[in-house]
Amino acid sequence: MSLSRLNNPHLDTMTSDFLYHLNINVACSQNATDIEKQFGDIRVICTGGTQKRMKELAIYLRPILGIVDNREPVDLCESGQRYAVYKVGPVLCASHGVGSSTFSVVLHELLKLVRYAKCKDVVFLRIGTCGGVGVEPGTVIVTEKAYNGCLENVHEIPILGRRVVRPAFFAQDIVEGILGVGNQPNDGFKTIKANTMSTDCFYEGQGRTDGAVCEYSEDDKMKFLQKAHDLGIRNIEMEATMFSSLTRKADVKAGCICVALINRLNGDQVTITMEQKHEFEQRPFIIVGRYIRHLLK
Ligand SMILES: O=P(O)(O)O[C@@H]1C[C@H](O)[C@@H](CO)O1
Numbered sequence: 001m002s003l004s005r006l007n008n009p010h011l012d013t014m015t016s017d018f019l020y021h022l023n024i025n026v027a028c029s030q031n032a033t034d035i036e037k038q039f040g041d042i043r044v045i046c047t048g049g050t051q052k053r054m055k056e057l058a059i060y061l062r063p064i065l066g067i068v069d070n071r072e073p074v075d076l077c078e079s080g081q082r083y084a085v086y087k088v089g090p091v092l093c094a095s096h097g098v099g100s101s102t103f104s105v106v107l108h109e110l111l112k113l114v115r116y117a118k119c120k121d122v123v124f125l126r127i128g129t130c131g132g133v134g135v136e137p138g139t140v141i142v143t144e145k146a147y148n149g150c151l152e153n154v155h156e157i158p159i160l161g162r163r164v165v166r167p168a169f170f171a172q173d174i175v176e177g178i179l180g181v182g183n184q185p186n187d188g189f190k191t192i193k194a195n196t197m198s199t200d201c202f203y204e205g206q207g208r209t210d211g212a213v214c215e216y217s218e219d220d221k222m223k224f225l226q227k228a229h230d231l232g233i234r235n236i237e238m239e240a241t242m243f244s245s246l247t248r249k250a251d252v253k254a255g256c257i258c259v260a261l262i263n264r265l266n267g268d269q270v271t272i273t274m275e276q277k278h279e280f281e282q283r284p285f286i287i288v289g290r291y292i293r294h295l296l297k
């Protein structure tokens with residue numbers, strides 16, 4: 001699928017487009033633009049919360065993509081001062097910050113970037129961390145349906161003063177494709193598919209009792225988490241509803257792969273050491289590395 005048409009007729013009338021947060025200026029009118037030369041080979045866009053994770057992922061993917069390079073990856077969007085973007089062969093690794101609002105900004109701009117660069121069959125992936133719901137810390141969860149903080153399987157966004165409600169789920173072939181490369185004999189961790197709850201708040205929105213404000217009891221929290229569990233929700237993060245619905249609207253395939261840092265049925269505080277967190281963060285890399293190899297073969 002070529003991204004030559006995004007779901008926005010206004011773009012067709014623009015002679016240039018400044019992707020403000022990436023600090024990339026696109027001259028839409030030229031045929032063979034610089035953008036096409038620089039980004040036209042992109043097949044996979046990996047996204048994740050932090051710059052450090054995305055830089056490490058770029059380095060991790062080099063041998064998988066047959067790229068021999070010992071230099072520090074270059075942040076192509078450093079001048080934009082918001083998001084970090086690394087290119088490793090046909091893969092772009094971009095940071096998105098915490099939550100749907102910061103992610104949606106860079107996602108709109110990345111979707112336009114691949115459209116202007118005339119990339120074909122691009123798959124967007126989110127490689128994140130999450131809280132598990134009834135799963136062992138370290139488990140990798142591939143999202144099927146994404147639920148909002150009201151436990152509805154939709155993404156809701158105010159547009160022109162109205163609440164717009166959009167479907168929030170990932171394409172089954174992507175889910176199965178990612179799951180298909182998981183659970184290999186020496187992995188030492190489980191990869192499962194499940195539903196994900198995405199919230200706009202890490203504390204109250206995720207039913208934590210350790211935020212600066214909390215107006216419910218431990219019992220209320222446990223009932224809510226149990227209700228989520230009954231819906232097949234096995235992890236909680238802050239992006240999957242927006243990510244699935246916006247990529248769906250843009251007619252682009254996407255997948256969401258997160259590692260659980262804690263089991264929320266046992267507590268709220270994320271107390272793992274930074275070393276353990278770093279080890280856990282490598283797990284989605286392993287799965288995504290295999291999936292990208294499978295996708296590009
Ligand atoms: O990709 P990351 O690790 O940033 O994903 C989760 C969801 C929020 O962005 C953040 C909250 O700690 O972690």
Ligand SMILES: O=c1cc[nH]c(=O)[nH]1
Nearest residue numbers: 129130131236237238
């Ligand atoms: O509990 C958690 C852990 C990581 N990220 C989240 O959004 N929630």
